[in-house]
Amino acid sequence: MPGPTTRILLTLIPLAGFAADALAADLTRRAALPDPSLPVFTWTGIYSGLFTGYGRLDNRTSPACIGADGRTNGLQCPVRSAFSPKADDVVAGSEVGYTYQLSPGPSLVVGAAGDYQFTPIRSYGVRTGAFAQAGQPGAVYPGGVYQAGQRLDWLGTARGKIGYAFDRVFIYGTGGVAFGSVRLDTATTADGGAFGERVNRPDFDARKSALRVGWVAGGGVEYAISPHLSIKGEALYYDLGARTVLAGDASGLRPGVAAGTRVETSGVLGRIGLNYRFDRGLPVIGPFVDVGKALIDPVPYVPPVAQTWDFEIGNRYVYNSGSFSKALYRPGNEPMASRLSYRDVAAHSTETFARLDHNPTGLFAKGFLGSGFVTSGGRVTNEDDPPGLRGNAPSNTLSRIRDGGVVISAVDAGYHVLRTDTFRLGAFVGYQSAIERVNAAGLVQTAANPVIGAGGVPNSVVVASQDNHWTALRVGLVGEARFDRFTLSLEGAYLPVVGLDGYGRHWLRPDITPQAEHGTGSGYFLQGMIAYDLTSKISIGVGARTWRMTVDRQDGTAQLPALAQPAKFVSERYGAFAQISYRFTESDLDLGGLMAK
Template sequence: MFAKRISGLALPTISMILAGLSPQAAGAADLPVAPPPVFVAAGVNWDGFYAGFHGGFAVGSSTWSSPTGYFAADRGLNVPPDVPANGAQSGLLGGLQLGYNRQFGAFVLAFEADASFGQLDGYAVCGAVVGLAAPAATPFLRGSGDPCHASTSALASAAGRFGYALGRTLIFVKGGLAYGSDHYSVVNPAAFAANPAQGSADRFGWTVGAGLEYALGGNWSAKGEYDYYDFGTRTISFNVPGYPGFNSFLVRRDQHLAKFGLNYRFADAGGGDVSAPAPAFVNDVTGEFGGRVGFSNGRFQEYLYSPSNAQELVSRLTWPNQTGISLESFARADHISGVFAKGYFGGVDLLGSHMNDEDFPPDTNPYSNTVSTTSNGRDFYASADLGYSFLRGSSWRIGGFLGYHYYSQRMNAIGCTQIGSAATKGCSVPPNTLFLGQTEYWQAARVGLGGDVLLTDRLKWSAEAVWLPYISYLGKDNHWLRDNINPQYDHGHGVNGFQAESVLSYALTERIDVGVGARYWLFQAQHGSTNFPSGGGPSPESFTSTRYGVFVQASYKFGEVAAPPVVAKY
């Protein structure tokens, strides 16, 4: 399974590398550099059939409502089920596209069909089935807050595209029909933890989107786009163990997709109508864009203190070794004045590890430490910077920048086992039961310094160090077996986070680079709190999240490429 994920996610990046190879590409650092791609003088012609690959990240939601049958069973006097409920649904994806362009002057009409595959999933707090029975003394007690799970294994669309060709760039919008293959389940820890209610559906809807496609030379082009899929609301029937009859929910589904990839056009690049000329200022801009596939590890810790004594540690949650596979797109544009803009966005499918939930005396006596397995976690991140290269030479540059970073992470803990002292009470959660969920949202200001230097005429080293002077934090804890804190929200802020990145890249041709890199992130919110339903005032908290890893990348240089300087070879 691990190898299958790696090969599926690496395909778009490998395709980009192969696209840049040409018969003139040098095999050693001292061979001549291949000439840049040759385009039609007046612009680019987009006519013809094309096919390609893409990868990306999806973020969506499932909204559950209107239960029937067993799902609508009463849990106490006049107490309805805890629906409607909404849950996030996200994950990495990769796939194929096939289309046809017809160009009329600078305008391009097209039809495109694509298919994407991945494992997009998430949970909603439905409380939709009969949980623990309501005691006679408290007939208004709600049920268990059960997890309703939605997953999507495939998405597809058939859409028309309308574009305007400007220089080497095709700007387009699209719209058409959408398809999704969904599976649903509802788990009741009390009644049928080992045998959840199951349902599935082929969902049909509509999609709209927009994006950019850039001619790389010859018949190759690279694209990036955003698509929105809306599948509307549909009745989903479930097979509930031991409860025959009609048991259903209304489930609304939608999905946001960010995709980047490569296309190959099966036609002569010349002849016919061509793009409109690009604006003059484009001649003053150079840069690069590309994709990355990576492997990383992360750790999250949450410290909870007593509301009456901020120095007394009550509980600590630790999510160590949250390894994952990432897929990312990045870009940088440099103006001749030295001003530059850069950014990246990506996602991580977490492979799973474990979680420790510790409770400390005197609040819990004796000390308790339970361990749970983790699975199906997801990360999403994005960064944008604006800066100025204040020191520049023929083979190096250094610049400063200001920017913004967003990072979210969702993790799930399943089952639990007590590993504390022998006197500690055991944990009775079955090993296949969703026990605890943690979702963290970080936003940070970035102040950074970075640069790059040519080590040889083909080998370049880039690095940057970033200070995060202010960080905001929002957390959501889902205690799935405790309906009164499902979810429980945490708020906080912090200072002095840190990010660092280093990349070593090699020029395969004058336009195409490949490279390897590493990065490290530290987020911390030293000042946080939460309010429990039992009262007693706000409980102080602190939070720390780290992620570090390595990646491989492929990139394309755009704009006028200067002749490489003569530099020392080591």
């Protein structure tokens, strides 16, 4: 995962499209008069937009090894089979670009585009068994565990575009350079087992993170619903090439052998999006000038007037903290065997939000997307109890949180059941996604176990990681009351269906890593905010939120290579935010007939 500064910059990139849309609000009154020689509609111009969709990662892996004789797959190499555990997940991001239509009417269109998307896609596969030793007839690595996989944190592209426009329909092909952050992990060990002693067995544990560069190609269709707004559907194939990661035997038993994996990184993106096309010329900084004027030279306040459509968009800074815990139980109706708790997981993030209201009907849609980084300073405890535990005594280790990342998004659609000039109450249904990634370093044994953590582990060594993907159905209410320039809003959602797809890693135990974790449960989401109108278009505000998602032991599973355990998972976060937003007018959007009641 990129460093904190890089992650902050990357999280701001998707917001550029939103910010650029807000900048366009003043273009209609500041742009030059249109050239009468141009057609009524043209695809010529700078545009920016947002998209979401689904991404797939074709995780093709093949074992790799340098034997004790220096040859590929040579003497004493573990003989393992290849596998391709595919993965997919929701993606979202922003795009900026420029297109030029060669002549009026149906004609050729050329252009260029760049985009960035969150791609929280990862996949790992596991093989177990007795692995034969190459060149050693009858010799095996007994009880072997081989795991390999990868994670694609984000993906960007820089592409050319060429196609043909049929008035407001633009069909195009596109291709260019793709680049992204890829993390590879692989481990091969023997004499595995959740509670086996780590003696007299080889360990080949390799991992690598890197910025990868490759190519991308695809095509799409875009339709202009107004001179400024267009919707698109697009499919892209990306290929970031293949890399090999190798590691020597950490046990020292096979000093001349290096085993690992070769992993290919490629896949498909399917995206739908909304673009805003600027008038001829570059965007100006109208909204920022308006904010400055409102603060330095305020004018008499004119309350916003409800229109057929109201559209508001803005950015937030969010600080939040929280915890994640998982309790593992022995199969059957047995007591808890292990509990791992991540506490004081603090994070800073940026977030973009938007809301669209159709006032005549009371229908509305809203959503937000944000990401950020986890700070160091939190703590991780890992409690284990006999029987079957190494050292045959209770263990309780303490580690410190080093870093991590968070991503959260939600989209809702609803209806205002109560509406007055100063108050409205709406019900909504929607979808929520949250990603938590945390790395912990160092280890100190605080109980009486003489084996686990004996001698301690320095804080420079990462010992554990957690990677959770939560999804949830949202059903809730949102209320809003206006008092002159102030607006108070409250929102509450019940999450009746929560899903967890996670991986836990104990980096000092490659024989039980990764630990796949799944389950279904429930939760809630609460948010409150007070906003102040600087002008009829610009407002600032502060607020707070909290949410909790839970999977009970009867609905959760932690899968070790050779053992599935019932598990309970709990994630909860709370925090505060500050925001600024901009309201569009109907003339800004230029939707024409779509504005009709």
